[in-house]
Amino acid sequence: MLVFNKIKELEELISLEKQKGRTIGFVPTMGALHLGHISLIETSKKQTDITICSIFVNPNQFNNSSDLLHYPRTPENDIKLLDEAGCTILYMPEIKDVYPEKDVRVFNFGFLDSILEGAHRPGHFNGVGQVVSILLDGIKPNKAFFGSKDYQQVLVVKSLVKQLGLLTEIIACPILRESDGLAMSSRNVRLNEQERLEAAAIPEMMKLGNQILKLYGIAEAKKYILSVVATIPNMKLEYYEVCDAETLGILTEFSPKQKAVSLIAVFVGNIRLIDNWMVN
Numbered sequence: 378m379l380v381f382n383k384i385k386e387l388e389e390l391i392s393l394e395k396q397k398g399r400t401i402g403f404v405p406t407m408g409a410l411h412l413g414h415i416s417l418i419e420t421s422k423k424q425t426d427i428t429i430c431s432i433f434v435n436p437n438q439f440n441n442s443s444d445l446l447h448y449p450r451t452p453e454n455d456i457k458l459l460d461e462a463g464c465t466i467l468y469m470p471e472i473k474d475v476y477p478e479k480d481v482r483v484f485n486f487g488f489l490d491s492i493l494e495g496a497h498r499p500g501h502f503n504g505v506g507q508v509v510s511i512l513l514d515g516i517k518p519n520k521a522f523f524g525s526k527d528y529q530q531v532l533v534v535k536s537l538v539k540q541l542g543l544l545t546e547i548i549a550c551p552i553l554r555e556s557d558g559l560a561m562s563s564r565n566v567r568l569n570e571q572e573r574l575e576a577a578a579i580p581e582m583m584k585l586g587n588q589i590l591k592l593y594g595i596a597e598a599k600k601y602i603l604s605v606v607a608t609i610p611n612m613k614l615e616y617y618e619v620c621d622a623e624t625l626g627i628l629t630e631f632s633p634k635q636k637a638v639s640l641i642a643v644f645v646g647n648i649r650l651i652d653n654w655m656v657n
């Protein structure tokens with residue numbers, strides 16, 4: 378695997394490869410890689426000739442400075458995992474390479490930025506938009522692969538690509554889960570033993586919540602989720618919503634004709650975890 382720290386050098390190589398007719402797949406990450414990221418690399422390898430992964434903890438998307446400070450960083454292990462997975466190129470820049478100047482651009486993601494993650498993490502999606510637009514502009518991949526755990530982020534990135542008229546196809550890949558169902562996340566390593574046990578309740582309550590909302594409605598499912606969270610000592614609910622799977626419009630009534638997704642954000646101790654489950 379080739380490792381680059383400077384986008385200019387990487388751009389030269391990419392343009393040579395493109396001249397040879399090779400297609401580029403891109404997997405942007407913030408490192409602390411786990412099998413969820415590796416599955417994105419594997420999907421990219423199947424669909425494109427050259428897979429480029431980036432590792433960059435983007436300060437602009439953290440609305441909470443303590444979260445940025447404590448974000449796990451495991452570069453040696455990340456390089457080893459990517460190498461073993463057969464990633465072709467790793468781009469691992471310093472801040473100055475991504476942001477030679479302060480990025481003051483403000484994107485308009487409209488409704489998408491006003492709900493769920495957008496409402497609870499002000500500025501987060503603008504920061505995601507800034508870094509993803511810079512990375513896509515430099516790498517110009519044919520396809521970019523994103524995990525569906527960040528369901529809303531996928532819709533934001535699709536909106537970004539449309540607004541900027543970029544040619545990259547955005548591919549949403551399935552969530553990978555631990556054996557007890559907890560969605561894989563770089564943040565999971567920050568849970569202590571007790572919190573990790575408690576976090577296993579998230580997928581369980583989401584699955585049952587989906588059954589309840591189909592039988593008794595969304596209000597009952599919300600009551601159920603609140604009641605479960607209340608019994609778990611270190612857990613605090615930030616939101617639980619059932620939304621239209623395409624627009625993320627918040628639903629109050631479930632109709633089997635409409636594709637829906639339930640989404641949750643909880644704190645387990647100090648660690649904020651998100652998850653989502655398709656309803657139908």
Ligand code: PAF
Nearest residue numbers: 405406407435505508527
């Ligand atoms: O999902 C992530 O890890 C980040 O938001 C991304 C897409 C790499 C942008 O920093």
